[in-house]
Amino acid sequence: MAKDDAVKANGGSETVAGGEPTRFSSALTPEADFEIKVGLARMLQGGVIMDVTTAEEARIAEDAGAVAVMALERVPADIRKEGGVARMASVERIVSIQEAVTIPTMAKARIGHFQEARVLEELAVDFIDESEVLTPADNEHHIDKTLFRVPFVCGARNLGEVLRRISEGAALIRTKGEAGTGDVSEAVRHLRLIHRELGALRAARREELLAQAKHLSAPFDLVRQVWEQGKLPVPNFAAGGVATPSDAALVMSLGAESVxxxxxxxxxxxxxRTAAAIVKATARYQEPSILVEASREAGAAxxxxxxxxxxxxxxxxxRGW
Amino acid sequence: MPDDRAPVVGVLALQGASTAHLTAFEKLGVKARSVRSREGLEELTHLVLPGGESTTIHHLLELFDLRQEIIDRHQAGRLALFGTCAGAILLGGDDGQAPPRFGLLDAVLERNAYGRQIDSFSRVLPLPGLGIELRCVFIRAPKVRRVGPRACVLACDGDDPILVQGPGLLAATFHPELAEDPMVHSYFLRPALWGEVRDGSIEKEPSELGPQAAVGT
Structure with missing residues (x-):
């Protein structure tokens, strides 16, 4: 199928009166489609994804070794300071960032705002972040991410939230942390909790899985799949409050696959300098001598x-649940 | 130049999907190690350059002083190299675009040649050079734009070469590490990988040539 046809056919989230939402038309099975989405997430392993608001910042990020950039209107610290409704970045801004770099461009959509996500998909961003950093558009429902060809990343604070987002089609999970603070403690708490709950799920007996699903508020089939495989079906990255090379090394040591x-x-x-130093520390987070070099090289946090x-x-x- | 030591396999783990490659070797009963430093290259006979972002991987190879060391060890006939996607891009020759390439494989690969993630795809394709079919996953994949006489095309998707061999070199534009079957990894470990390639054909093993060994422009 030609690309243009695929994009046009991708009207997925519209519900015809009384009908079911139609999945985008694709030659791929849902499993193959999911594999390609998760595949890109796996390619980002060991990398740093950087928030940028201009083409110039995007180029700085790419030159420093970023594995992807996240296009947004304001960084979380400014959203926190200035208040107001935080929305998807302007089309002009996203396009100028896409055109400035050759690495993948991600962009944020508001929680539940599937029309912002449609815009991002039409712009062919490489990953959509359905993000709590923006003001939620829907306080009860997240986007049905299976209806999109572009992969989604979503934030989570615990295993139940991880599994709910995966069941909606997320191909990548990140901790929520507490964005815009420069305080890494919440990302650490979320990583530790997710790993602790995964351990408890792995240790469960088969007849306990339904109670686990109830406790986690997550679909039983996905709970059973994680129990059988002993791991999540998608990568888990860290986000929220990472500000120094050592912060990046800390979350990597706690099991985050990227930052x-x-x-x-x-x-x-x-x-x-800070960008390059965090990239360096993330690549070789197990080595204190590298962390010393990276810490020296970073600008003041x-x-x-x-x-x-x-x-x-x-x-x-x-925000989100 | 054949290398007759018992294989010691490493996977470059600075950035990219290194874990998937470790798993593929595990399926073959081969314990591969993650490589992040020059010390990690000691004793290695085989190194995988994984998929990831080629600009980032190049940046880190330079930063940690690994790039030239890998090239030197390969040219001395001591290190076979297998690049997938981003790794394959690095093995080839320069095309004037970032990042700079190793210039080892006699082929030139263009980054992101299919487009963005929305253009990523997978399909089952025959790999005639290996005598198997494989579900090939292409993610923001490169295309092989030119193949020289010192490279042999082992498989194609339509007109596009997707698996290319040179002496001690293997390059895939797709992701064999994401497939169930680790046959491409097994092929990488064969001593015959060091066979000379002339005019697009592997000289020492005429019987294993794919039918389209001379594809290229």
Whole structure:
């Protein structure tokens, strides 16, 4: 099938009166489609994905060794400071960032806003982040991600949330952390919790799986699949509050396969140096001597704010469920 | 130049899907190790350059002083190289676009030649050079734009070469590490990989040639 036809046929989330939503027409089975989406996520292993707001920042990120860039209107620290409704970045901004780099371009859509996601898909971004950093468009429902050809990444704080997002079609999971703070503690908490809950699920007996599914509020078939395979069907990256090379090494050591860095780079003193240093630390996070070099080379980190200074109703991680 | 040592296999693990390659070798009963430094290259007879972002992998190879070391060891006949996707791009010759290439494989690969992720695909394709069929996954894949006389095409998708061999070199534009069957990894470990290639044909093993060994422009 020609690309254009595929894109046009991809009107998926429209529901014809009384009918079922139609899946995008594709020569691929759902399994093969999912494999290709997860495949791109696997190719990002050991890399750093950087938030950028301009073509110039995108080029700095690519030159520093970023594995992908995330196009957005404002970095999370500014969203936090300035308030207002945070939406998908403007089309002009996304296109200028896409054209500036050869690495994959990701972009954020609001939780539940499948029409923003349609715009991003039509622009052929490489990954869509259905992100709690933006103001949610739907407080009850996330996007049905199986209806899209572009893969999605979603945030999660615990295993139940991980599995709910995968069941909706997410091809990549990241911790939510607490974006825009420069405080890595929430990302650490989410990584540890997800791994602890995975351990508990692996240790469960077969007859306990239904209770596990109930406890996790996750689909039984997916719970059973993870139990059988002993691991998640998609990679898990870290995001939210990573600001230094050591922060990146910390989350990698705790089992993250790659790192998203939001405000941490372009809110630091010297973004190009900080970006390169975080890339270096992520690639060889097990070696203290490399971390010393990377720490020397990084610019001064963003000042940030401790998570306990964030009012509960100003927390981004509680958006979505 | 054949290398008759027992295989010691490494997978470059600076950035990219290295875990999938380790798993493929595990299926063959081969314990491969992750390589992140020059020390990691010691004793290696085989190294995989995985899929990932070729710009990032190049950046890190330079940063950690690995690029020239890998090229030197290969040219001395001591290190066979297998590149998938981004890794295959690096093995080939320069096309004037970033990143700079190793210039070892007599072929030139163009990055992201199919387009963006939305153009990624998979299909079952015959690999005549190996005598098997495989579900081939192409992710933001490159295309082989030119094949020289010192490279042999083992498989194609339509007119596009997808698996290319040179002396001590194997390059796939798809991801054999994501397939169930580790036959391409097994092929990489054969001593015959070091066979000379002349005029697009592997000299020492005429019986194993694919039918379209001379594809290229």
């Amino acid at each position: 998203f860095v939001g405000s941490g780079i372009f809110k630091s003193d010297d973004p190009a 963003m000042k940030g704010m401790a998570v306990d200074q964030v009012a509960p109703d100003a927390q981004l991680q509680t």
